[in-house]
Amino acid sequence: MPIPYTKVVIEHFKNPHNVGVIEDADVKVTEGSPACGDMITLYLKIDPKTNRVVDVKFQSYGCASNIATASIITDLVKGKTLEEAKKITWKDAAEALGGLPSIKVHCSVLAADALHSAVELYYEKNGLLKEKTPTTLEKVFERLSHVINPETGIDIVKSKLIDSISIDNGSITIILNLNENSQFSENIKEEIKERLQYLWDISEVKIIFNN
Amino acid sequence: MIYFDNASSTKTDDLVIEEMVEFAKNYYAIPSSIFSHTLGITVADKIEEARSYIGTYLGGKSNEIIFTASGTEANNLAIKGFAYANRKKGNHLITSTIEHISVLESFKRLKEEGFEITYVPVDNTGKIDLDFLREAIRDSTILVSIQLANQEVGTLQDIKKIADIVKEKGKILHVDASIAVPYVKVDLSQTPIDLLTISPHKFYGPKGIGILYKREDVKLSKLIDGGYNEFNLRGGHENTWAIIGTRKAFEVFKDTDVERIKQLKHYLIERIESDIPDVTLNGNRLDSLPHIVNFTFKFIEGESISLRLDFEGIAVTTGSACYSKNLQASHVLLAMGKTHEDAHGSIRFSLSKYNTKEEIDFTIEKLKEIVSDLRRISPLLGGA
Numbered sequence: 290m291p292i293p294y295t296k297v298v299i300e301h302f303k304n305p306h307n308v309g310v311i312e313d314a315d316v317k318v319t320e321g322s323p324a325c326g327d328m329i330t331l332y333l334k335i336d337p338k339t340n341r342v343v344d345v346k347f348q349s350y351g352c353a354s355n356i357a358t359a360s361i362i363t364d365l366v367k368g369k370t371l372e373e374a375k376k377i378t379w380k381d382a383a384e385a386l387g388g389l390p391s392i393k394v395h396c397s398v399l400a401a402d403a404l405h406s407a408v409e410l411y412y413e414k415n416g417l418l419k420e421k422t423p424t425t426l427e428k429v430f431e432r433l434s435h436v437i438n439p440e441t442g443i444d445i446v447k448s449k450l451i452d453s454i455s456i457d458n459g460s461i462t463i464i465l466n467l468n469e470n471s472q473f474s475e476n477i478k479e480e481i482k483e484r485l486q487y488l489w490d491i492s493e494v495k496i497i498f499n500n
Numbered sequence: 501m502i503y504f505d506n507a508s509s510t511k512t513d514d515l516v517i518e519e520m521v522e523f524a525k526n527y528y529a530i531p532s533s534i535f536s537h538t539l540g541i542t543v544a545d546k547i548e549e550a551r552s553y554i555g556t557y558l559g560g561k562s563n564e565i566i567f568t569a570s571g572t573e574a575n576n577l578a579i580k581g582f583a584y585a586n587r588k589k590g591n592h593l594i595t596s597t598i599e600h601i602s603v604l605e606s607f608k609r610l611k612e613e614g615f616e617i618t619y620v621p622v623d624n625t626g627k628i629d630l631d632f633l634r635e636a637i638r639d640s641t642i643l644v645s646i647q648l649a650n651q652e653v654g655t656l657q658d659i660k661k662i663a664d665i666v667k668e669k670g671k672i673l674h675v676d677a678s679i680a681v682p683y684v685k686v687d688l689s690q691t692p693i694d695l696l697t698i699s700p701h702k703f704y705g706p707k708g709i710g711i712l713y714k715r716e717d718v719k720l721s722k723l724i725d726g727g728y729n730e731f732n733l734r735g736g737h738e739n740t741w742a743i744i745g746t747r748k749a750f751e752v753f754k755d756t757d758v759e760r761i762k763q764l765k766h767y768l769i770e771r772i773e774s775d776i777p778d779v780t781l782n783g784n785r786l787d788s789l790p791h792i793v794n795f796t797f798k799f800i801e802g803e804s805i806s807l808r809l810d811f812e813g814i815a816v817t818t819g820s821a822c823y824s825k826n827l828q829a830s831h832v833l834l835a836m837g838k839t840h841e842d843a844h845g846s847i848r849f850s851l852s853k854y855n856t857k858e859e860i861d862f863t864i865e866k867l868k869e870i871v872s873d874l875r876r877i878s879p880l881l882g883g884a
Contacts, residue, residue, distance in 0.1 A: 326820050
């Protein structure tokens, strides 16, 4: 029985394409968690005139399947419009890789998730959303479930870091069960803001530490 | 290939294989045929000689050695067999949080069947909390099961002290020594252990066999019904070739090899610590098996390291869960208080008498490249 990865997966794992950081990225998204053993950060540079992806880079903490999927997705997305990018799925990546073991699905969906989140965030940031649905508590919780608490490796919703959330007249107030002096408080605060501040009907994100 | 996965299984010694092949060719009868023919009697004699040799080697008696099909089966027979046979005496059992899966799953099954289980915690080096153990033993406790050494990080338990605590309270002690004996000498005539599990393929013996030492006055219920084999404790014909091979494995096991392996282990630890930044040795630096080394390589994930090492012809295992269907990382490392990241980034190197210093040198060179490549792309380093 050979290693359960195709030659294409192995090639992308050994020599991943588009690795690194885009310092002046138009959008940056992190998906996954070290607790699950997989995490991806994706950076996109977009041409505002054509809405095409002109540069893309990624960083990966993960297994071969995770690295290879991220690598192929960055290849697939380069030069595409954001509308086209939105349609790239995990299955497209798996197909381009010649298949992935079914048990590796959880390690591989992250790259596609990161891409979709990045496109959505870019639309929000630039006022390009077609459907403007009001921001609900449910939506805020969903967004926050992508923010990882580095201390536990688990997202801040599951690790019960959220004391309360309220939305009032374009302002979101989040009270966190976290000491402001905690070494991760600033990171968490920044990432929460990044995830929420571009929502079309939100003008302010207030984060209060429940010391 | 450079094989550093000897805690999973070792290369069988050529002398063991030769002995087994010779036996298989000539002594193909089963030992239960003693009332039928001479060949059966001859085989039975040879099996009893092996049993007696192993019993003496361990400081026990011949009739205290039960051959099973694996270490896993021996653990099941010790734990479940004891619990079923002694249910009337109490329903409380004790084990630790870092045991082998065959032990933990046996206890899980017993819990489902109404037994109460207490898990003794360990410190950050994998040593069990002796005070907790002492406090945990109650009147209703019937069995304590604690490993001699850990399969993932190599930490040795102070089994003499554990045995003293258990015996002070008049209870029965099972010790899973699958990964430890004979690297660690156990003299059962001196240490009051009632049940002891041994796994011959971990020390150059055959696969498909395990040994359960059972002090003669300890009662067990059989788990495999069938014939009256193995003192009526396990139905099924004995794996005769493997028993003969196991005896040979004990005979050829050399303490001088252990000393050499220990030196290799220290060399490997020194090289990793001096040549690769941001690493943490997992386990107990001083009180540890001579052949197991477990390191966390910060900011990167274990499967990627092990797969890249495999491309270079180096076999290791990882404490990351990416190999399994479960997302949870190594239960041992988590129980030792390691973070999920540290558990996911861990690699176990387990050595044998066949490994050399040159192999370690080659591995370090490859490891340096691999760790640096993977860190270059890790988001946990913030793009460094």
